[in-house]
Amino acid sequence: MGFLIALGIIVFARMRMGKLDVRRPSRGQLLIEQSVASITHFSKASIGPGGERFAPFIGVVFAFVLFSNLCGVLPMYWLPTGEGMAPAWSFTPAPTANISVTFALGFIVFILFNVEGIRANGVIGHLKHFAGPMPALAPLIFPIELIGALVRPVSLAMRLFGNVFGEETVIAVLISMAAILTSGIVPFQVPMLAFGVFGSVVQAGVFAILTCSYIALSIGDHGDHSHEAHGEHSAAHAH
Numbered sequence: 001m002g003f004l005i006a007l008g009i010i011v012f013a014r015m016r017m018g019k020l021d022v023r024r025p026s027r028g029q030l031l032i033e034q035s036v037a038s039i040t041h042f043s044k045a046s047i048g049p050g051g052e053r054f055a056p057f058i059g060v061v062f063a064f065v066l067f068s069n070l071c072g073v074l075p076m077y078w079l080p081t082g083e084g085m086a087p088a089w090s091f092t093p094a095p096t097a098n099i100s101v102t103f104a105l106g107f108i109v110f111i112l113f114n115v116e117g118i119r120a121n122g123v124i125g126h127l128k129h130f131a132g133p134m135p136a137l138a139p140l141i142f143p144i145e146l147i148g149a150l151v152r153p154v155s156l157a158m159r160l161f162g163n164v165f166g167e168e169t170v171i172a173v174l175i176s177m178a179a180i181l182t183s184g185i186v187p188f189q190v191p192m193l194a195f196g197v198f199g200s201v202v203q204a205g206v207f208a209i210l211t212c213s214y215i216a217l218s219i220g221d222h223g224d225h226s227h228e229a230h231g232e233h234s235a236a237h238a239h
Contacts, residue, residue, distance in 0.1 A: 002095035005067050009060065035059075046212035047219075054215060057112065061105070062208045065160065068095040069200030072168045073193050096203075097168050102161040106153030109211050114149075117218030126218070152214055156207065163203050167196045 016032060025033070039059040044051040072094030095101045117126040130149065132141035174189035182188075 001071055001092055002068060002101050005064060009063055043212060047216040058208050058211060061211060062204050065096060065207050066200060066204035069164055069203055072097055072164060073196030073200060094164050094168060096160055097165040099161045102157040106157035109156060110153035113214040113218040116215060120219040156210060160203055160207055167199055
C-alpha cells in the first residue's frame, strides 16, 4: 500500500504537470497552486530564510503520511470471500500503522537534517552543536545531545505509528462489537471513523512540523535550541 500511494502521488503530479495552463488555469490547477504556495510559506516560516527550498520534500512527506493515514479510515474496496465479493465494505490497512514504514520515514528525515547540517556548517560546525554553548560542559552535554539526535527518528516513528495503529485498533474493536451485538445494524465505528479522518490530518501536520523543526535546528544557530522547543510545543499543541 505504501508503494501504491507513492506511485499514485508521482503519477498524479506528472499528469497535472502536463495540463498546466498559465493563461486559463483550471480550478484543480488553482487548488494545487494554492497548496504549493501554502507548503512553501509553511516551510519558510518554520525553518527560516531559505526554508522554501525544502518545500518539495515537506510537501511530499506530508502528502504521503496523510494518504497513508487515510487508508485506515476510508473504505477502499469490497471484501473478497470464497463465494466472490461480499456486499460489505472493508478497510485497507494504513501503511503508517506498520512500524517499519514509520521507521523508514524517520530515518529519511534523520539523514536529511544531518546532511543539511553538515552542508550548512561543515562537519566540525555540525559536531559543535552537540557540544553545547559552554565548552566547559562539553564532555557532559555532548553524549546527551548525541543520544537526543539519535532518538529523534525513533520518536518520529513511534509517535506516528502509535497514533495510527491505535486508531485502527479502536475501529476494529468497534466493528467487532457492532457485528456481535447488533449484527452490524448499528455502526458503532462511524464516530471513530470521522475522528480518524481528522486525526490523519493532524498526524501528517505534526510529522511535517517536527521535520521542519529538526531541519531548522541543524542548519541554524547551534547555540539556540528555540527552534526545536518551538517545534515540539507546536506539535504537542496540534496533537
